[in-house]
Amino acid sequence: MADLVEHARLVEPLHLRDLFAADPQRFQRFSVALDDLLIDYSKNRIVPQTMERLMALARVADLEGWRDRMFAGEPINTTEGRAVLHTALRNRSGRAVTVDGRDVMPDVTEVLIRMGAFADSVRTGAVKGATGKAFTDVVNIGIGGSDLGPAMVTLALAPYHDGPRVHFVSNVDGAHIADTLKRLDAETTLFLVASKTFTTLETMTNAATARAFVADRLGEAAVPDHFAAVSTAVPKCAAFGIREDRIFGFWDWVGGRYSVWSAIGLPVAIAVGSERFESFLAGGHAMDEHFRTAPLEANLPVVLGLLGVWYRNVFGMASQAVIPYDQRLSRFAAHLQQLDMESNGKRVRRDGRPVALSTGPVVWGEPGTNGQHAFFQLIHQGTDPIPVDFLLAAEPHETLSDHHAKLVANCLAQSEALMRGKTLDEVRDELAAAGLDEEAIAALAPHKVFPGNRPSNTILYRKLDPFTLGRLLALYEHKVFVQGVIWNVNSFDQWGVELGKQLATELLPVVKGDADPDTRDGSTAGLIGHFRALRG
Numbered sequence: 001m002a003d004l005v006e007h008a009r010l011v012e013p014l015h016l017r018d019l020f021a022a023d024p025q026r027f028q029r030f031s032v033a034l035d036d037l038l039i040d041y042s043k044n045r046i047v048p049q050t051m052e053r054l055m056a057l058a059r060v061a062d063l064e065g066w067r068d069r070m071f072a073g074e075p076i077n078t079t080e081g082r083a084v085l086h087t088a089l090r091n092r093s094g095r096a097v098t099v100d101g102r103d104v105m106p107d108v109t110e111v112l113i114r115m116g117a118f119a120d121s122v123r124t125g126a127v128k129g130a131t132g133k134a135f136t137d138v139v140n141i142g143i144g145g146s147d148l149g150p151a152m153v154t155l156a157l158a159p160y161h162d163g164p165r166v167h168f169v170s171n172v173d174g175a176h177i178a179d180t181l182k183r184l185d186a187e188t189t190l191f192l193v194a195s196k197t198f199t200t201l202e203t204m205t206n207a208a209t210a211r212a213f214v215a216d217r218l219g220e221a222a223v224p225d226h227f228a229a230v231s232t233a234v235p236k237c238a239a240f241g242i243r244e245d246r247i248f249g250f251w252d253w254v255g256g257r258y259s260v261w262s263a264i265g266l267p268v269a270i271a272v273g274s275e276r277f278e279s280f281l282a283g284g285h286a287m288d289e290h291f292r293t294a295p296l297e298a299n300l301p302v303v304l305g306l307l308g309v310w311y312r313n314v315f316g317m318a319s320q321a322v323i324p325y326d327q328r329l330s331r332f333a334a335h336l337q338q339l340d341m342e343s344n345g346k347r348v349r350r351d352g353r354p355v356a357l358s359t360g361p362v363v364w365g366e367p368g369t370n371g372q373h374a375f376f377q378l379i380h381q382g383t384d385p386i387p388v389d390f391l392l393a394a395e396p397h398e399t400l401s402d403h404h405a406k407l408v409a410n411c412l413a414q415s416e417a418l419m420r421g422k423t424l425d426e427v428r429d430e431l432a433a434a435g436l437d438e439e440a441i442a443a444l445a446p447h448k449v450f451p452g453n454r455p456s457n458t459i460l461y462r463k464l465d466p467f468t469l470g471r472l473l474a475l476y477e478h479k480v481f482v483q484g485v486i487w488n489v490n491s492f493d494q495w496g497v498e499l500g501k502q503l504a505t506e507l508l509p510v511v512k513g514d515a516d517p518d519t520r521d522g523s524t525a526g527l528i529g530h531f532r533a534l535r536g
C-alpha cells in the first residue's frame with residue numbers, strides 16, 4: 001500500500017480532462033467487458049501504472065488463492081467455521097462442489113427442482129388455497145438477506161412478471177404487515193416465511209400475525225394450505241405448522257446476503273417462473289466463471305474492487321454511490337448496502353487484530369435521473385468527492401418515443417460533467433456572453449465553477465433481463481470479495497448486528513412495563529420514562 005500512496009503523489013496533480021486530451025486510446029485502455037457487459041473505467045483518476053500497482057497489490061494479498069479457496073468450498077468464513085458457496089447455488093457447469101468431502105450439488109439441484117415445480121404450480125393455479133381458489137397474491141415475510149435480494153430482483157424483473165402479485169413484508173413495525181394485509185383476501189393469499197435461522201424477531205412476529213390473519217378468516221385448519229417456508233432450520237419450520245412438502249431448505253454455507261440464489265429466491269420464481277429464475281442463476285454463473293478464470297487485468301470484479309480500494313485507502317473517500325439509470329434497479333443500492341456494508345464493515349482482520357487500513361465505504365444510491373434533481377449538487381460541487389458507478393441498459397423494455405434516448409443522454413452527461421468540470425475561465429466566458437458586467441461576473445463565477453476530476457465507472461449492458469441481472473449482482477458480490485481480501489477481513493460474518501439484538505431482548509420487558517428501567521443508562525431510562533408518560 002505504501003508504494004500506492006507514493007504513486008498517488010504523481011497522479012493527484014493530474015486532471016482527467018488533460019489525461020483524456022493526451023491519450024486518444026484512454027477508453028480502450030481502461031475498459032473491460034464480458035460479452036455485452038462493459039465497464040468503462042476510463043473516467044477514474046488513474047494512469048496505466050496505477051492499475052499495474054493495484055494488480056500487484058491484489059497478487060501480494062493472494063487474491064487468486066483466496067478466490068480459489070472460496071470456490072473450492074474451504075471454510076474461509078473462519079469465525080463461523082463455514083464454507084462460502086453461494087456460487088454452488090448457480091453452478092451450471094456440472095462440476096462437483098465439495099464441502100467436508102461431500103458433493104453439495106445433488107442437494108442444490110433437488111431443492112431447485114422442488115422450488116421451481118412449486119413456483120410453477122402456484123403460477124398455474126394447480127396449488128390452491130384451503131377454499132379451492134388459486135393464489136392471486138404472495139407475501140414474502142423475511143428481513144435482511146431474506147428480503148432485500150428477492151425484493152430487488154422481483155422489481156428489477158417487472159417486465160417478466162406474469163405470475164401472482166408479490167408483496168414483501170420485513171419491518172417489525174406493525175404498519176408494514178397491516179398496510180399489506182388490508183389489501184389482501186386470505187382465501188387467495190399465500191405466505192412465504194423466509195428466514196435462514198427461523199428465529200429472527202421481525203420475521204417470527206410478522207409470521208405469527210399472518211398466521212392469525214389466515215386462522216381468523218379461514219379457520220385454523222386452513223393454515224397449512226396458505227404457508228410455505230424457506231430456511232436452513234427445517235425442524236423449526238415444521239414446528240411452525242408448515243407442511244413438509246412446502247419447506248424449502250438451504251445450507252449454512254449460504255450467507256443471508258448471498259441467499260437470493262437459493263430457495264430464498266422463491267418469490268422471484270413465483271413472479272417470473274422457474275425458467276427465468278434459472279436464467280438469472282445462469283447469469284450469476286457466467287460472472288463466476290469469468291471471475292474464476294479471467295486474468296486479473298481483464299477481470300471485471302477485480303477491476304471494480306481495486307478501484308474502490310484506490311479511492312478508499314489512498315484518497316480517503318468514505319462513500320460510494322451506485323446510480324442505476326434503470327428505474328427497475330431502484331432497490332439495487334439498498335441490496336448492495338447489505339451486501340457490501342455487512343460484508344466489509346469490519347474493524348479487525350481475519351486474525352482478530354485491528355485492521356491497518358480503512359475498510360468498507362458507505363454505499364448508497366438512487367436511480368437516475370431522479371438523483372440529479374436531489375443530491376447530485378453535492379457530488380458535483382461538494383467538498384468531498386464521491387466515486388460513482390453508473391449503470392445503464394442500451395435497450396429499454398418500453399418503446400415509448402424518446403424516453404430512453406433522454407435517459408442515456410442524461411447518464412452520459414453526468415459522468416462527463418463529473419470528469420470535465422467547468423473552469424473559472426469557461427464560466428467567465430459564458431457569463432460575459434450572456435451580457436453580465438464584470439462586477440456581476442466576479443460575484444457569480446465562483447459559484448458556477450465545477451472542479452471536475454471526479455471519478456466514475458459506467459457499466460453498460462444490452463438489456464436488464466434475468467441473465468444480465470444475475471451477472472450484475474454476481475459482479476458486485478465478487479467486487480466485495482476482492483476488497484475483503486485486500487483488507488484481510490472476514491467478509492462473511494456479521495457479528496456487528498448482534499449487540500443491538502441482545503439489548504432489544506433485554507429492553508422488551510422494560511418497554512412493556514414488566515421490568516424496571518433504572519438499571520439502564522440515563523438516556524435510555526429517560527427515554528423510557530418519557531415514552532411511558534406519552535402512552536399515559
Ligand SMILES: O=P(O)(O)OC[C@H]1O[C@H](O)[C@H](O)[C@@H](O)[C@@H]1O
Pocket residue numbers: 143144145146194195196197198199200203256257342494497
Ligand atoms: O434470514 P434470517 O435468519 O431471518 O436473517 C435475516 C438477516 O438478519 C440478520 O440480523 C443478519 O444481519 C442478516 O445477515 C440476515 O440476512
